[in-house]
Amino acid sequence: MIDFNISEILVLAVLAVVIFGPEKLPELARKTARVINYLRNIANDAQGRLREELGPEFADLELTNPKAMVTKHLLDPMQAELEPVKSELTPLKAELEPVKAAVEGRPSYLPDPEPEPVPVLFDTEAT
Incomplete structure (x- = not known):
């Protein structure tokens, strides 16, 4: 206003x-x-x-606050539906923590994995 x-x-x-x-x-x-x-x-x-x-x-x-309207009528019901999925994924996340720590803390003497070659879609010899 x-x-x-x-x-x-x-x-x-x-x-x-x-x-x-x-x-x-x-x-x-x-x-x-x-x-x-x-x-x-x-x-x-x-x-x-x-x-x-x-x-x-x-x-x-309430049409006065669009953000509150979207949150109340769209996001809150979605959050309620996603709660069971989150509860199922929480144990998996705990199991993956050691793997994540191992990947992030990889020793520097190990070479980085070779990137996949990018396919050439045109003739590099053509002018």
Whole structure:
């Protein structure tokens, strides 16, 4: 949300009076209020339609924070489904720790494994 303090509002009001003049300012304010009200109605209607289309399982859907909405409705259920898989993989991870330590702590006198040759897909003799 936009946060204005008193000095910013006064500067905007003075600029509006200078630019539009005191006789056109009330009409401009009414038109601005109508546009803001129209846009607010469109947004509320879109939210209502979205809630209606999504159904009752998303009745508590909050559309103000998209990140929280995605986390709550998509990531949290996925995390719950992945918990059994994580619990199965934890013992395997413990078994692989010595292998990982052996690979990372390989003595420097051992040569690195030879990289696989890259196939040449063109004629190197051609010009």
